[in-house]
Amino acid sequence: xxxxxxxxxxxxxxxxxxxxxxxxxxxVTAAREMFVEFxxxxxxxxxxxxxxxxxxxxxxxxxxxxxxxxxVVLSLMGRVIEVAERxxxxxxxxxxxxxxxxxAADERVGALCPMLEGTFDKDHPDLIAERDRLGEAVQGLVExxxxxxxxxxxxxxxxxxxxxxxxxxxxxxxxxxSFDQFVHRHLQxxxxxxxxxxxxxxxxxxxxLEDLRRESCSP
Amino acid sequence: xxxxxxxxxxxxxxxxxxxxxxxxxxxVTAAREMFVEFxxxxxxxxxxxxxxxxxxxxxxxxxxxxxxxxxVVLSLMGRVIEVAERxxxxxxxxxxxxxxxxxAADERVGALCPMLEGTFDKDHPDLIAERDRLGEAVQGLVExxxxxxxxxxxxxxxxxxxxxxxxxxxxxxxxxxSFDQFVHRHLQxxxxxxxxxxxxxxxxxxxxLEDLRRESCSP
Amino acid sequence: xxxxxxxxxxxxxxxxxxxxxxxxxxxVTAAREMFVEFxxxxxxxxxxxxxxxxxxxxxxxxxxxxxxxxxVVLSLMGRVIEVAERxxxxxxxxxxxxxxxxxAADERVGALCPMLEGTFDKDHPDLIAERDRLGEAVQGLVExxxxxxxxxxxxxxxxxxxxxxxxxxxxxxxxxxSFDQFVHRHLQxxxxxxxxxxxxxxxxxxxxLEDLRRESCSP
Amino acid sequence: xxxxxxxxxxxxxxxxxxxxxxxxxxxVTAAREMFVEFxxxxxxxxxxxxxxxxxxxxxxxxxxxxxxxxxVVLSLMGRVIEVAERxxxxxxxxxxxxxxxxxAADERVGALCPMLEGTFDKDHPDLIAERDRLGEAVQGLVExxxxxxxxxxxxxxxxxxxxxxxxxxxxxxxxxxSFDQFVHRHLQxxxxxxxxxxxxxxxxxxxxLEDLRRESCSP
DNA sequence: TATGAATGAGGGTTCATTCAT
DNA sequence: TATGAATGAACCCTCATTCAT
Numbered sequence: 007x008x009x010x011x012x013x014x015x016x017x018x019x020x021x022x023x024x025x026x027x028x029x030x031x032x033x034v035t036a037a038r039e040m041f042v043e044f045x046x047x048x049x050x051x052x053x054x055x056x057x058x059x060x061x062x063x064x065x066x067x068x069x070x071x072x073x074x075x076x077x078v079v080l081s082l083m084g085r086v087i088e089v090a091e092r093x094x095x096x097x098x099x100x101x102x103x104x105x106x107x108x109x110a111a112d113e114r115v116g117a118l119c120p121m122l123e124g125t126f127d128k129d130h131p132d133l134i135a136e137r138d139r140l141g142e143a144v145q146g147l148v149e150x151x152x153x154x155x156x157x158x159x160x161x162x163x164x165x166x167x168x169x170x171x172x173x174x175x176x177x178x179x180x181x182x183x184s185f186d187q188f189v190h191r192h193l194q195x196x197x198x199x200x201x202x203x204x205x206x207x208x209x210x211x212x213x214x215l216e217d218l219r220r221e222s223c224s225p
Numbered sequence: 226x227x228x229x230x231x232x233x234x235x236x237x238x239x240x241x242x243x244x245x246x247x248x249x250x251x252x253v254t255a256a257r258e259m260f261v262e263f264x265x266x267x268x269x270x271x272x273x274x275x276x277x278x279x280x281x282x283x284x285x286x287x288x289x290x291x292x293x294x295x296x297v298v299l300s301l302m303g304r305v306i307e308v309a310e311r312x313x314x315x316x317x318x319x320x321x322x323x324x325x326x327x328x329a330a331d332e333r334v335g336a337l338c339p340m341l342e343g344t345f346d347k348d349h350p351d352l353i354a355e356r357d358r359l360g361e362a363v364q365g366l367v368e369x370x371x372x373x374x375x376x377x378x379x380x381x382x383x384x385x386x387x388x389x390x391x392x393x394x395x396x397x398x399x400x401x402x403s404f405d406q407f408v409h410r411h412l413q414x415x416x417x418x419x420x421x422x423x424x425x426x427x428x429x430x431x432x433x434l435e436d437l438r439r440e441s442c443s444p
Numbered sequence: 445x446x447x448x449x450x451x452x453x454x455x456x457x458x459x460x461x462x463x464x465x466x467x468x469x470x471x472v473t474a475a476r477e478m479f480v481e482f483x484x485x486x487x488x489x490x491x492x493x494x495x496x497x498x499x500x501x502x503x504x505x506x507x508x509x510x511x512x513x514x515x516v517v518l519s520l521m522g523r524v525i526e527v528a529e530r531x532x533x534x535x536x537x538x539x540x541x542x543x544x545x546x547x548a549a550d551e552r553v554g555a556l557c558p559m560l561e562g563t564f565d566k567d568h569p570d571l572i573a574e575r576d577r578l579g580e581a582v583q584g585l586v587e588x589x590x591x592x593x594x595x596x597x598x599x600x601x602x603x604x605x606x607x608x609x610x611x612x613x614x615x616x617x618x619x620x621x622s623f624d625q626f627v628h629r630h631l632q633x634x635x636x637x638x639x640x641x642x643x644x645x646x647x648x649x650x651x652x653l654e655d656l657r658r659e660s661c662s663p
Numbered sequence: 664x665x666x667x668x669x670x671x672x673x674x675x676x677x678x679x680x681x682x683x684x685x686x687x688x689x690x691v692t693a694a695r696e697m698f699v700e701f702x703x704x705x706x707x708x709x710x711x712x713x714x715x716x717x718x719x720x721x722x723x724x725x726x727x728x729x730x731x732x733x734x735v736v737l738s739l740m741g742r743v744i745e746v747a748e749r750x751x752x753x754x755x756x757x758x759x760x761x762x763x764x765x766x767a768a769d770e771r772v773g774a775l776c777p778m779l780e781g782t783f784d785k786d787h788p789d790l791i792a793e794r795d796r797l798g799e800a801v802q803g804l805v806e807x808x809x810x811x812x813x814x815x816x817x818x819x820x821x822x823x824x825x826x827x828x829x830x831x832x833x834x835x836x837x838x839x840x841s842f843d844q845f846v847h848r849h850l851q852x853x854x855x856x857x858x859x860x861x862x863x864x865x866x867x868x869x870x871x872l873e874d875l876r877r878e879s880c881s882p
Numbered sequence: 883t884a885t886g887a888a889t890g891a892g893g894g895t896t897c898a899t900t901c902a903t
Numbered sequence: 904t905a906t907g908a909a910t911g912a913a914c915c916c917t918c919a920t921t922c923a924t
Binding site (some may be wrong): 047048122163164165168169172173175187188190192194195196197198199200201204206208209210213 | 229266307380383384387388391392406407409410413414415416417418419420423424425427428431432
């Protein structure tokens with residue numbers, strides 16, 4: 007139903023023009039691919055070229071590089087959230103965790119990391135919202151495994167996400183994907199280290215997502 | 226020895242430019258520090274400025290950026306080799322491994338990774354020699370632990386070094402060292418995953434250092 | 445007259461797009477204000493924004509910047525002509541001249557000057573017509589004063605208009621109107637110099653408006 | 664004598680390299696010419712091209728446009744000061760004033776005006792020093808004429824300099840120098856208006872150079 | 883017709899690299 | 904040899920203008 011009483015009437019926005027939306031989408035897609043492959047420092051004009059639009063269109067949609075990064079981060083987070091949600095369908099709690107970690111790697115979650123570079127507003131409402139969603143989804147997996155006595159409890163979501171990001175970061179230079187084979191091995195080993203019973207004591211204390219935001223740029 | 230014992234008069238070696246050597250050393254030191262902090266993309270002139278010499282002196286010593294990276298990599302590898310050798314003094318084989326891994330992290334071995342960027346001759350004799358030395362030192366630790374039944378055998382030196390590098394890579398953007406706390410936690414977890422008995426099966430096969438060289442840039 | 449008196453029913457004129465006219469008017473007003481404030485180099489799109497219309501509407505009405513400048517010049521000339529005509533009501537011939545000069549300054553006649561920039565068709569019929577009207581109006585003031593033996597006769601209308609324009613030109617940079625106080629002082633001094641008896645001999649010869657047109661861009 | 668006791672020993676500056684100085688000089692000259700002709704908004708690279716050096720050399724010497732403008736202003740002020748000092752040799756006090764005004768016009772003093780645009784540090788010590796020198800030189804001319812009863816006393820140095828600048832400002836658009844003929848006529852008329860006995864009362868009060876600095880950008 | 887978007891050329895700036903002292 | 908300057912290519916970004924709805 008398009009206008010059930012009680013729901014906000016579908017406001018007819020000034021019609022955002024079909025092709026403009028398509029261009030914007032193309033830009034984000036091109037940027038995500040290139041960020042993953044070459045890092046977020048790719049020449050701005052190249053992103054436009056890859057998307058098949060003029061450079062000024064890129065600037066119109068994303069006046070600052072930070073705006074583009076912002077959008078790509080959101081887009082990528084959305085994909086990873088989906089991965090987490092699908093992983094939750096798994097019965098075995100630790101298997102669910104494994105499925106998430108390997109799935110997130112396939113979505114190039116490591117590309118999120120270079121996006122933290124430079125002037126990037128980590129406190130933007132959109133980002134906080136999406137981070138919360140991601141947090142909830144993954145936290146669900148973690149807690150389930152921890153409550154089931156399968157995952158060590160001295161590890162936080164922040165630990166998991168940072169290690170996951172680091173281990174899946176694109177190897178610099180050539181966008182050679184040939185490292186995928188390594189990545190999944192390392193993730194597997196790391197997951198093994200997460201399983202109970204714990205084999206060592208960890209220094210410091212479990213890192214939350216909140217810790218991440220605070221620590222990343224403490225001046 | 227070229228100077229026979231007994232030839233009292235200290236032969237005046239042509240003394241290969243005392244300050245030239247000092248300049249070169251300064252440059253490498255400055256570069257290593259800056260690479261670790263800002264990545265190997267730091268403006269070339271800045272390296273010279275930090276070293277306190279003219280830019281052309283940098284070019285004289287390292288005509289291409291690759292040359293400078295080469296030298297820094299060698300220098301850093303030397304430090305890590307030392308770490309490995311000291312770790313070997315440990316009696317407990319797995320404790321030795323742990324000591325190496327955490328020690329290498331403290332030496333910023335992760336900084337080696339960005340140095341793989343761009344045009345970097347991984348087959349240079351010096352590099353091969355040093356890599357071999359590093360390989361031997363670490364291989365020693367690994368094999369000892371594996372033979373002692375402490376470390377899983379489906380993991381190769383390549384795996385260890387790549388994971389180690391990735392997990393210790395500087396977080397992009399601000400050269401904030403505040404992540405050190407995280408790093409050692411993650412390494413610890415990873416080490417736990419390396420310990421026997423293995424808790425999962427790994428995809429692919431153990432990566433050697435040789436694999437690394439070949440895979441890193443296969444076009 | 446086309447509408448005979450007595451034909452009661454108000455004939456419905458095809459009404460040449462009521463809001464189109466309003467848009468055009470808005471654009472000219474916005475442009476005049478911005479030209480005076482920021483010079484005629486103001487970004488084209490900004491003029492449209494200030495007028496509250498889309499940029500393409502600006503282009504539809506004034507395909508080239510010269511067209512817009514043209515219109516603004518005409519509009520401003522119209523205002524200045526009015527000033528001249530009202531000044532003519534003054535009895536004292538030199539007082540009339542003074543009133544015109546100061547009044548024209550208040551209308552920002554100096555803003556006409558930057559409009560001579562670039563490709564600007566000074567020979568457009570409309571412009572010639574308006575210039576002639578202006579010429580007549582001011583020439584009337586000048587001749588009256590000269591015939592009355594109040595104003596030196598080695599000075600032409602071209603001299604007066606150029607000096608007037610220059611002395612009232614907006615000071616570059618900030619559109620700070622704080623110079624108005626200076627402007628009227630300088631105009632007053634200049635007017636004193638115009639009064640008889642002449643105190644010096646002028647080089648060259650009296651410039652007419654026609655001279656202006658010819659001289660302004662002789663390459 | 665190169666090192667007479669009591670005089671500061673000629674410190675051997677690191678030898679500013681002969682051709683570097685020549686390049687810098689060329690850049691300032693090119694800029695002055697182009698500023699006078701086209702305004703201070705000329706493309707930066709064009710200045711370099713006209714000077715016959717690479718663009719980056721321009722940036723090396725004058726990292727910001729304001730730096731270049733600063734230098735040109737100083738250079739031009741120096742020339743105008745010379746004009747004032749030579750004019751002071753004139754016996755007749757008002758003739759000296761006339762000679763200065765026309766001479767300054769020939770030096771394109773009007774070009775100083777566009778240089779006040781944008782972000783330009785009017786309070787730089789160098790500039791204050793030079794403005795003081797210019798002030799003294801011209802003030803000398805003015806006071807002499809006023810004390811001799813030749814020039815009206817309700818006019819200040821600020822008035823003179825602003826009017827002089829405005830009347831000699833390059834006409835915008837084409838760098839057509841054909842207006843020189845007009846300029847000297849207008850200056851002559853203005854000078855006539857400055858002569859005693861005063862023919863009218865001026866609004867406001869005499870403007871000093873100090874007023875200029877304060878008024879020009881009062882926010 | 884009015885609108886907002888797309889375009890591409892050009893100006894501003896940095897930086898790796900070469901040159902001259 | 905060590906130095907600082909010069910160079911030009913590449914990037915970032917803006918803006919006048921055209922296009923599609």
